[in-house]
Amino acid sequence: MRILLAPDAFKDCLSAPEVCRVLEQGILSVCKEARVFSAPLADGGEGTASCFAAGCGGKLYPVPVTDAYFKKKAAFLALSPDRQTALVEMAQASGIQGIDKNHLCTRKATTYGTGEMLAAALQLHPKRIIVGLGGSATTDGGMGALSALGVRFLDENGEQLSPIGENMVKVREIRPPEKADFSGVSFQLACDVTNPFFGETGAAAVFAPQKGATPNDIALLDHGLRNLAGLYKKAFGRAVDTLPGAGAAGGLCGGLYAFFGGEIVSGFSVLANACALENKIQTADLVVTGEGRTDAQTAFGKLPVRVCTLAKKHGVPCVLISGDIASDFDAKKAGFSNAIRLKSPEMTTQEAIKKAPELLSAAAQAVMKEGSLWKTGI
Secondary structure (H helix, E strand, C coil): CEEEECCCCECCCECHHHHHHHHHHHHHHHCCCCEEEECCCCCCCCCHHHHHHHHHCCEEEEEEEECCCCCEEEEEEEECCCCCEEEEEHHHHHECCCCCHHHCCHHHCCCHHHHHHHHHHHHCCCCEEEEECCCECCCCCCHHHHHHCCCEEECCCCCECCCCHHHHHHCCEEECCCCCCCCCCEEEEECCCCCCCCCCCCHHHHHHHHHCCCHHHHHHHHHHHHHHHHHHHHHHCCCCCCCCCCCCCCCHHHHHHHHHCCEEECHHHHHHHHCCHHHHHHCCCEEEEEEEEECHHHHCCCHHHHHHHHHHHCCCCEEEEEEEECCCCCHHHHCCCEEEECCCCCCCHHHHHHCHHHHHHHHHHHHHHCHHHCCCCC
16 A cells, blocks of 8 residues: 655644654554655745755755844755756745744844745856745845845835835835846745735735734834835836735845846745655555644645645545644545544643654554545545
């Protein structure tokens, strides 16, 4: 029996490769003859670089960077085996993971470290650079990343501004670097949101609140993003104000598009292509996917449902194992053969996180012991 494991990370708990390892151990403990294959996945946010390297057999390269609040940290980027494709995961440098939630202040945050990673990737001379966008602590419209690449953001007095969110509104002129030839490199901006650069559904209004922004901060940041959009068009000739997805990662997507051009692509598709996911699904007897928490939003194209859709296309049953499943999620309607919730009603979230490996292994064993969990559907 061939079983494909294709989960997302369990946020604040286990990475996607770790989820795969635990599931495999659980499966093999009760079904030693099973052939288990792993395809850990991500959607452009945290874990994208490691999943990309694992999927294509590439390597991870360490890069010293500046985090969202100008502190030094270690990060890494991924490089394909043929060295033709580099993947930069912005969450490695400018992500919210690991930052004390009580001290978040996206007005003061920067994507400068992501620019440092891009500079390091360019030094490797790839033909393609993919930027994974998601999980950011920032709302600076890409001002930080472009500053690290030599772009100057000047105020009304011609002074260079610190590249943080609250300074977007102060920019009066953008000066491109004197030497910036990226003509031999194609850029893909990987994300799975379609939010615009600014406005009611833009980067500030939708995402800034979870990064520590107050209502006054949101208004200031949105005003700044509107300001940058006009200046980007003037400096680089590319419009971002109506570009779907430009608001991803606090507007970093729009800033990078303005500077580099390229295309906005699905983060899930990047990883799916890197690991030949559809081909692996076609040869499987069962697919197991999962995530930390599943709710109604999952049905609107989040990673587990994307995996399930591919499995359904090829007539392969797909089981969802999730840390928690909200009552508003209809697993059968979404196409899953079954759905297993790790967190019991009487268990707290912290308890579930602490016991995640144990619970995950037990769920994998249950799938193998009880064929009805996937052969007959929900």
